[in-house]
Amino acid sequence: MEIKKTVETDVLVAGSGLAGIKAAKELSDLGHRVHLVTKMKIASGSSFYPLKASLGTQVTKDAEDEQTFLEDIEEMSRGMHREDLAEVYVREIPERVKEYPEIGVDAKKLEGERKACFAPNARNIYLLSDWDRIRRKVGEIFARYDTLSVMEKTVILTLIKEDGRVTGAVLLDANNDLVLVRCKAAILATGGFGSIYKHNLNPNDVDGSGHILALEAGARLVNMEFIQFIPGITSPKYKTLFGEHTLMYCKDIVDADGESLLRLMLPEGLSLRKCLEIRSTHGPFTHSLESKYFDIAMMRRITETGNEEGFRLLFDPAIYENKEEFYTVYLDWLKERNVNLAEDQIRIAPFAHASNGGVFIDPHGRTGVDGLYVIGELSCNIEGANRLGGNSTGACMVFGKRAAEHCAGYIGGIGHGTAGEQQASERLSAMFGNPAMDAESDADAAADRAREATEKIREILWYHANVVRSESGLTAALDEIRKLEQAVDLPLLFSRPDKRQLAFKARNFLMLSRVLLLAMLERKESRGAHYREDYPDEDQAYNRRLFVSADPKGQPHLEFLNE
Known part of the structure; x- marks a missing residue:
């Protein structure tokens, strides 16, 4: 496998969402050479998803609010978060939010105080929007640094380690050529894995490739079932993206025949109005609140019928009389897209959105592997079984800065590794195998099978690893994934440069889907975002976090630990 070129840098940064941008700029400000790679264009990933109006950042009000904020996180995490990360966030976010303009982001503070999604208490909320403008400003800022280079439409195939530390990586660039990078450290900020689901609210580059990169490099994953x-x-x-706050003006959710989806499902004592009011306070599904019936009803009906068209919401036109900024920003944004909640037939369904779990890190973004840092949604940060709204964007700023500062100190005392083409080729052969010399037509057929397999994985996960889960459904899904593994010819695909991207995606989807399904099977309870029909209650026996590591053969090893 021919390496087309070699790049030497101090730090390799992967991902150009808020976390990657923050880390790259901080390191550049400190005078270090940074090579940033991104799967799409600069300013991409979930941070800049075009089909949502805005993002929020939740900020500690004052010193007195610090303890209250920590209690809010503890309550909604259901014991599944890491306390030291939460303490760092609550203490440092007031300063980090001031640094948004430095990376090209104009964060507007909403008037007064507001409860973020899942937050029991109100505090300061800063709103981020106008993604195109942010992209332009990020490009202008990056252009000021001679020591910062960028490769767009490029993926990291694998990390290279020497003597236990990360010293390089092999990239696949926009021309499907292999590029060797020698570096002193790597910071991964490649985001979550929403696009592995058929219906998701993520760009296509949010594909979980960073999770497999980190796992194979020796890092651990945690909370992947949430x-x-x-x-x-x-x-x-x-x-x-649907604005859940608008459910305050929703009269009912109905099926194709106009029949209420909720009325017959609600338990005694919980009215339709009350369920919708509670559901209007949080975006994601949670087992922790009585509003859970809203999402469970939708997914049950979908799995029963196979109809994915969604369910109609009946809105009160009075919603357009509410002039609160939180409403007007969203409603005006919908209007620009010719959508009117009161006049149009609005249908919704559960979409995969964000991963609460990810790579296990410490307060500096360290993974336990020397020279490897992880930040952003790729990390398992301050979230637990649920995540408070507005914390994920802020965490990009807090831990993006912390990882960059620690990384700067780390690389100051070490030199570059000596990894060359032979080591890179050996690593790729171990990942993808060595093909026989098949005809080109066979490669085309193999590509068709791989595309079918990746689409099938997305469908399997959406139906069996969605809001409603069960032992039988998860086990059946895992069996289907194992069969698909036999249908994908990775050695043949990767041997053809024009099919390397497909081989990489198929391999990641096959590996990550198994990790997710195994994690969901292991947690035999319902807690927060994790819901099991066969284990509908939270169980104190599972008051530990589930860790995933790679065994000596590269297979997932799962273990509940008090870490």
Whole structure:
């Protein structure tokens, strides 16, 4: 496998969402050479998803609010978060939010105080929006640094380690050529894995490739079973983020026949109005609140019928009389897209949105592997079984800066590794195998099978690893994934440069889907974002976090630990 070129840098940064941008700029300000690679264009990933109006950052009000904020996180995490990360966030976010303009982001503070999603208490909220403008400003800022280079439409195939530390990586660039990078450290900020689901509210580059990179490098994953599913609009504009706060003006959610989806499902003592009011306070599904019936009802009906068109919301036109900024920003944004909640037939369904779990890190973004840092949604940060709204964006700023500062100190005392083409080729052969010399037509057929397999994985996960899960469904899904592994010819695909991207995606999807399904099977309870029909209650026996590591053969090893 021919390496087309070699790049030498101090730090390799992967990902150009908020976390990657923050880390790259901090390191550049400190005078270090940074090579940033991104799967799409600069300013991409979930941070800059075009079909949502805005993002929020929740900020500690004052010193007195610090303890209250920590208690809010503890309550909603259901004991599944890391306390020291939460303490760092609560203490440092007031300063980090001031640094948004330095990376090209204009964060507007909302008037007064507001409860973020899942937050029991109100505090300061800063709103981020206008993604195109942010992209332009990020490009202008990056252009000022001679020591900062960028490769767009490029993926990291594998990390290279020497003597236990990360010293390089092999990239696949926009031309499907292999590039060797020699570095002193790597910071991964490649985001979550929403696009592994058929219906998701993420760009296509949010594919979980960073999770497999880190796992194979020796890092551990944790809380992978806790995945946010959030109502998304299926019609009139598919894959648009739904503003849950608008449910305060929703009269009912109905099926294709106009029959209420909720009325017959609600337990005695919980009215339709009350369920919708509670559901209006949080975006993602949670087992922790009585509003859970809203999402469970949708997913049960979908799995029973196979109808994915979604369910209609009946809105009170009075919603357009509410002039609160939180409403007007969203409603005006919908209007620009020719969507009117009161006049159009608005249909929604559960969409995969964000991963609460990820790579296990310490307060400096360290993974336990020397020279490897992880930040952003790729990390398992301050979230637990649920995540408070507005913390994920802020965590990009807090831990992006912390990882960059620690990394700067780390690389100051070490030199570059000596990894060369032979080591890179050996690593790729171990990952993808060595093919026989098949005809080109066979490679085309193999590519068709791989595409079918990746699409099948997305469908399997959406139906069996969504809001409603069970032992039988998860086991059946795992069996299907194992069969698909036999249908994908990775050695043949990777031997053809024009099919390397497909081989990489198929391999990641096969590996990550198994990790997710195994984690969901292990947690035999319902807690936060994790819901099991066969284990519908939270069980104190599972008051530990589930860790995933790679065994000596590269297979997932799962273990509950008090860490």
